[in-house]
Amino acid sequence: MKFSIVNGQRQEAQPSLSGKCPVCAQTMIAKCGEVNIWHWAHKGRRVCDPWWENETEWHRAWKGQFPESWQEIVHQADSGEKHIADVKTDHGWVIEFQHSYLKPEERRSRDAFYPKLAWVVNGVRRKRDSEQFRNALNRAMRDGSNARMRIPFADECAILRDWAGGNAPVFIDFGPGPTLWWILGGAPTGSVDVAPFSRSDLIEIFRGGATQKSREFEEFVNSLRKPTSRAEPQPLAQALNRTDTQPVSGVPQYRMQMRRRSRRF
Numbered sequence: 001m002k003f004s005i006v007n008g009q010r011q012e013a014q015p016s017l018s019g020k021c022p023v024c025a026q027t028m029i030a031k032c033g034e035v036n037i038w039h040w041a042h043k044g045r046r047v048c049d050p051w052w053e054n055e056t057e058w059h060r061a062w063k064g065q066f067p068e069s070w071q072e073i074v075h076q077a078d079s080g081e082k083h084i085a086d087v088k089t090d091h092g093w094v095i096e097f098q099h100s101y102l103k104p105e106e107r108r109s110r111d112a113f114y115p116k117l118a119w120v121v122n123g124v125r126r127k128r129d130s131e132q133f134r135n136a137l138n139r140a141m142r143d144g145s146n147a148r149m150r151i152p153f154a155d156e157c158a159i160l161r162d163w164a165g166g167n168a169p170v171f172i173d174f175g176p177g178p179t180l181w182w183i184l185g186g187a188p189t190g191s192v193d194v195a196p197f198s199r200s201d202l203i204e205i206f207r208g209g210a211t212q213k214s215r216e217f218e219e220f221v222n223s224l225r226k227p228t229s230r231a232e233p234q235p236l237a238q239a240l241n242r243t244d245t246q247p248v249s250g251v252p253q254y255r256m257q258m259r260r261r262s263r264r265f
């Protein structure tokens, strides 16, 4: 973990410090070696939050986009169950940055635990993922200049197979470019809809809280959860489904990056 409680204050790991775990209050030791990023670990091998995964530079870089007071927030359900959210915004969004593989059942339990959850998934952990995703985009179907694309046979792409079909929005991060890929809907074994989405817009949306952009995002996410209420007045829905020639920000760069031939119908 990045923070532990030292003398009543949240503090980052420093050599020879010890602290208390914000979840279970047991002793934590500062691990300040040369190989791994400096972090806190429970004394012994005990891990009190089974959902916690070891942090990477990738985690830290994402968390660092948000105020420290939003990072590593203990969330407790009415049942008493506690977990540490990577980031919890001042408007109640929990953002989980997922590097390692997550079993579908564990993912579902997190979807159920956090009322407003968004996932950012590391798409460069497995070498094959970006290539498979590029191939999937090559056979994607689009309508005019819509940003939204439908990928048939999504199960041929491991990262879509792993992440499609949940309740919470999922953004795949394929590396340092300006564009993330949003999994908008579909089933892991069928076709899956995706759309490019600007990394900086997403950060702005979560940081913004009460801004119009943030409200539009939340409305759009709610409309994805309830596909039966087919009212789509939201500007964000229009942006993702737009039919004019103006692409969602980040798309042209991504197209150049991927040198993709788009197939239209």
Ligand SMILES: [Zn+2]
Residues within 6 Å of the ligand: 021, 022, 023, 024, 025, 026, 042, 047, 048, 049
């Ligand atoms: Zn603990």
